[in-house]
Amino acid sequence: MYQSTYYVDKTTDTFADVLLAYGVASLLERLTQANGSETTVRVQDAGSVYAITLEDPIEEGFEEIAWFCDLPFIHTSKKKPPDDWPGPVVDYDTERERRNEYFEARKQLSNEAKRPGVTVDEFPELAAVLALEPRPDWDILAQINQMGAISAYAKVLTAWYESRVCFPDLLRLLLALFATTPNDVDNALKRWGDLDSRYRITLTLQEKHKVKLKKGNSVTPVQVLNPAMGKGINRPKADGAHRLGNPDSFWPLEFFKFWGMRRAGVPRIVQPPKPTPGRPPKDRKTYVLRPRNITLDTHDRVYRAFNRAMLRSTAVKIDVLAALRYTDAFLDQWLAGQLADARWGEEPGDYVSGMATAFYKDMGSAVAVLNLAEIGLPRWMRVEDEVQGRAYRALLEEHRQVVDSLQERNADEYRLLQVYRDFLSGHDLDALFVFAAGYARLTMSRIDKGQWSPRFTTTNLEVLIMGHNDKLKPILDNPGFQNIAAAIRRSTVIPQYFKARGQRGPYDIRYGLGAELLRQAAYPDRFVQVLSAFLHDYNRETMQVYERHKGNPPVRRPQVTTDDIQQVVALVDEHGSQTVANLLVAFGYAREPREPDVEEQGEASET
Template sequence: MDNMYQQTYFVEKSAGTFSDSLATYGLAAILDEILAQALGRDNRRRVWIRDIGPCYTVTLEQPLRAEWVEQCSYFPGPAAYVTTRRTESPPANVNVRDVDETWEQFRTYQAARENLRQVSDASDDLRREIEDAQLPHDWAVVTLLGTQQMQALATYNQAVAQWALTRDHFTFNLQTILRMTAAPHVDLEAIVRDWRRTVRVPGVKHELTAIQLLNPHQGKGQNRTKANDLTMVNVSAFWLLEYLKATGLWLAAAPRTVRSDTDRKVYVLAPKDITLSTHRAVFETFSTRLWNETAVKMDCIAALLYTDALLEHSEGAQCDELNFEGYGPEDVVSGFYVVQYKLLSRNAYTAINLAFLGLPEWTGESHSRQDVLDLRKVIHEHREVIERIEEARSDGYNLLLRYRDFVSGQRWYDFFEFACGYGQYAMSRLSKGQRWVPLLTTTSLRRLIMATNKPLAAIVQDPGFQNVAYAIRHSTIIPQSRKARGESTLYDIRYGLGMDLKRKATVRDDFIAALADFMQSYNQENSQVLESRKQQKRRDLRSSDVEAIVRLVDEYGSEVVANLLVAYGYAREPREDAEAD
């Protein structure tokens, strides 16, 4: 028999979708349980999951031993048999989750949350009621599998049942999995033939349908290795491979429903360099906090939430490999495979979009606990802004698209477009009577730039730049906020100032002229208000500020300076807020 007892195992990225990732997490869970039984469940063990390009690897701290596998007792694994009113009774020796019971848990939890919202001072009993009703982090996996239109439950349950039904051949099943993953390229057909010759159990199939829930790249269609026929058939795969994917579904998938729609999205984590134990801890935190949202907004929030969960576990020293000394969260996890399913008929969901959502690469390195805390503040601020954007509006939808491109791809152009557009969006919301709109702060913008684009730091730290951004802020967002609160604005509100500066930024001289015109009219208005009302609540600009902007434009270009000015000008300055109060 092949040399299957080794330290590193491989899952080839043959599909290029989340099915490879699911199989990897499933393999890691199997190996982890073998180690737990062999070394002692309470003893420390590490199972590393890594992305090495064409393959995922699962690496142990020491080579797997034959006796560990041969002496390993049967275990049901993380994949539970899911029951509904229509399913057959589960076989013995499997974990069982019921769809109706899960929905009842959900309704109980929602009722407890609603009770909490309706009281200003919650009692200890009410808080304990919510804690007792807390949903398990994987509840959405149960309800997704139980959705009849997903057409996945029968095949999924068959894979789970076969794991139990072949219990008498459990060691051989483990050995088969090890042979399947012993190298990047194995002769899977030969391995399947060996399994079929050895295991003969009534009702157990060697192949199962490759359901779209586990294999979003496949489905019923004209799929033939040799183009000698044209028939509409389902694609099948070796059942142990499908079982690994089914196991991974419980470890690394976060299914959600798109708000105000019937579409469903499944987020599956793409590992880069993380241990299984750390992944489990962080993913549980993440999945309990991710709730249904509109399609694009949910992508943005998912990326921010998971990054925040990683940083939270790092900050609390809960996972010692997450110290982020010299690297960032994106070096631990690449991001999410995202598949969107649409109900194209009354009977079936169909995968309509396969995408990849990267984690923010603008987090930078963290060299202290304070760095982690500061970074989490930036993420919380971004979440607060994103959550208030209405995706149903065309301007809100476009803003979310820009932000998603930035958060996933670290393209500063997209961020500047978002920041400028959001400034106009906030002004519009305030002008229509909304008393408060969350804004990015200059502090978070500065941290963002210092972490990932340090050449721009010289611009935002320049006193002249800061003074002009101050003038923009006190001509736009600050007077508009005061008006929304019913206070006197004292100064005119300059609608469209940011967009005008961005339009002129493509030509250096036009931008300088437009900015000089604004600065002159800004100072003139200060003088007029001081003369007529004997008040001045904002600083004048000086000639040195003009000179500073011209120098920065000559050094960095008009578009870069304009983008930063608008982003800073429509951001909130905490110190100025305190002065205003």
């Protein structure tokens, strides 16, 4: 049991295993720190187990340390810490009141003072608001208390506290438990029974704290930590249904899961898509970061930044924003030189594979788990240098703005969010093309109504697509493809923009052009016919406007040449009409890159 690698079995294939792994890693980190070592602790996904490796091994005698507890006891009106509790304590009611005061104070700030990045020097009134800022772990504390897990939490902390009389023995038991795979829980239970008989811990818990461990060694696992567990029965024969009850779990395992939640869990309340009369439901989602190969130091730095950036949102949008914001937080810490083990040529997905999520539905008097899912991180941003890293952050911000503009109360936008989530988690270009087509229609509608509609830039779109399939590079680099995509742009979003601003341009707006191209995309001949008809009308209109204004039109646009058309037809023959059509629509409704302070008209004046 004195070694450099420990193992946590994947017994549920949910985030319960991840929480346990981070809890065990936290214990190993504390053992090394208490013995004067600053060794690196790494958590790796090793298939059927999570492997926790230490740069320097745990040595015999490391367990001979004073009792400690990094988890705060949550003091509520019904749950109080033991009288002589030496660990940290959080007064729940005080923290809740402070949080309420913080948000009330924020309401009094001007919109300028609420902007990201503002300082106290610019707005002195910010100082009083920042002094009330809630604890970073508030959402975890609130989830434990509000989802009925406070009793289980207090129970395992009290059991950990009373185990101080045999703390080195308990640590030896735990080191032995995770030293091998499969984890020998039965042997650990037997060894705990011996400790309990010798030190009478269970009896002390009952008499002193009114805390009872099931069978003297177990507690009921709560769904906050174990989303797949619930009351039920599983027997080889159809008998004993009267024995229906809760499952059991060795209490230190649940202690570690609570510890792991504080290291890797991000619970958030889900906002309803529409305002509801009375108290809105408190549906919740919990995100737990799934490690691929990451050190605790790197994980902690990114986790803290991600936890700060994760704001509440609606059910589907929050999934997408979680993946985008974590990736951005990772890149931000990386570029700031805070991640010692990050290396050029890698990407955030090499360290964290994604997030395991659970959706908890507020049923009024109870909470039910409605869905368990996985959210993947983008796997198309290998960072070769600092310049590329900053470009990826700009790309992520572009995607965040597009996603953030979609509202789940609208059925079409809700569907777009679902499609984008499928693209992000499944790394599926087809889903991206479906999203681009739907978002193109939405963009035209928004611009017509004078609404803000962020769009992807062509350069970032190319980076994204090339990251998924570099075989499409000949299409994207083709001059004919680029010119025809620009012609689509100059016939749709650009004139629509001018119309919305009351600046009617000389060119007609081609409504439904993207949809028509995609409708015929399955049939190469029909697609080429529709595209050719559009280009014929485009060139004809361009010349008519040129002649009408005697060679000096208010907005110039170049014609599409026969070479352009021939090149695109050749691309259709080589890559297929659906691929070319999807790319033309995606790039045709995107925008050309420009400086941030340049107005949209700049696109229309390009030749």
